[in-house]
Amino acid sequence: RIYPLMRVTLTTxxxxxxxxxxxxxxxxxxIEKAITxxxxxxxxxxxxxxxxxxxxxxxxxxxxxxxxHRDDALPYPxxxxxxxxxxxxxxxxxxxxxKWDTKEDQQQTLYAVITxxxxxxxxxxxxxxxxxxxxxINGKTVEEMREILQLECDFTEEELAEIRKExxxxxx
Amino acid sequence: xxxxxxxxxIRDVIRxxxxxxxxxxxxxxxxxxxxxxxxxxxxxxxxxxxxxxxEESRDYFPILALPKHxxxxxxxxxxxxxxxxxxxxxKSLNTIESESKYYVERLAIFKGIEAPIPSAxxxxxxx
Numbered sequence: 388r389i390y391p392l393m394r395v396t397l398t399t400x401x402x403x404x405x406x407x408x409x410x411x412x413x414x415x416x417x418i419e420k421a422i423t424x425x426x427x428x429x430x431x432x433x434x435x436x437x438x439x440x441x442x443x444x445x446x447x448x449x450x451x452x453x454x455x456h457r458d459d460a461l462p463y464p465x466x467x468x469x470x471x472x473x474x475x476x477x478x479x480x481x482x483x484x485x486k487w488d489t490k491e492d493q494q495q496t497l498y499a500v501i502t503x504x505x506x507x508x509x510x511x512x513x514x515x516x517x518x519x520x521x522x523x524i525n526g527k528t529v530e531e532m533r534e535i536l537q538l539e540c541d542f543t544e545e546e547l548a549e550i551r552k553e554x555x556x557x558x559x
Numbered sequence: 560x561x562x563x564x565x566x567x568x569i570r571d572v573i574r575x576x577x578x579x580x581x582x583x584x585x586x587x588x589x590x591x592x593x594x595x596x597x598x599x600x601x602x603x604x605x606x607x608x609x610x611x612x613x614e615e616s617r618d619y620f621p622i623l624a625l626p627k628h629x630x631x632x633x634x635x636x637x638x639x640x641x642x643x644x645x646x647x648x649x650k651s652l653n654t655i656e657s658e659s660k661y662y663v664e665r666l667a668i669f670k671g672i673e674a675p676i677p678s679a680x681x682x683x684x685x686x
Contacts, residue, residue: 498621
């Protein structure tokens with residue numbers, strides 16, 4: 388008999404504990420699998436604590452997003468390559484991400500949430516945050532991308548010329 | 560201050576190289592006080608223990624730290640023009656982009672001699 392587990396305590400990588408409703412954790416493939424793996428036989432009482440490799444600050448953001456999306460349909464609808472677009476982020480999600488703009492480490496926050504969504508297997512949050520990153524790059528020149536991503540050009544002049552030649556067909 | 564620390568360091572180096580206290584005119588008290596300044600084995604970085612370098616701390620997205628499968632997802636939301644631009648940023652992104660599992664579904668190539676070509680490619684190939 389598997390006991391119905393209504394609440395789950397998540398322990399973060401920095402030692403904090405957060406208790407959340409199962410209604411939220413059902414969107415996380417990682418947490419659901421952990422709970423399922425713990426309750427494998429009739430005598431087993433499901434453990435309520437699941438360790439997640441996410442820090443407390445990031446997990447709070449993840450939970451905030453999950454709370455808003457607790458009623459989203461499951462399983463998360465997979466889209467074909469042709470259906471994938473970055474300009475369909477819901478208004479609430481856009482405002483959720485824009486709140487980070489006031490933070491000094493907004494880019495690091497976005498990185499932390501993307502990797503957390505991946506570790507916790509929350510497909511909706513992962514798609515939304517990857518779209519957000521794509522939108523930061525979308526329409527930018529190569530130089531602007533280097534500036535945004537803080538990357539140096541390590542091509543030789545010959546290699547750059549070759550790339551320009553290869554990409555000439557795509558230039559407007 | 561940084562200037563004073565740098566001065567003391569250079570002075571100590573010169574002192575040790577010259578091995579002559581009289582050449583640089585340092586009195587005995589000051590010399591005794593400064594003898595604890597270590598010489599660096601690194602010719603570039605002097606051993607300034609109390610020197611804090613004002614590094615510009617800029618927030619940026621560490622895209623190369625993302626696992627490959629996450630980069631694939633990000634690339635999947637970009638039109639082909641942006642993906643090619645991203646591949647031109649540096650060698651690492653060029654390699655990652657070329658190995659990305661997402662590819663252009665279709666490509667329209669028009670060939671014409673007399674009639675003008677309205678568009679050499681479809682603008683949004685990935686949508």
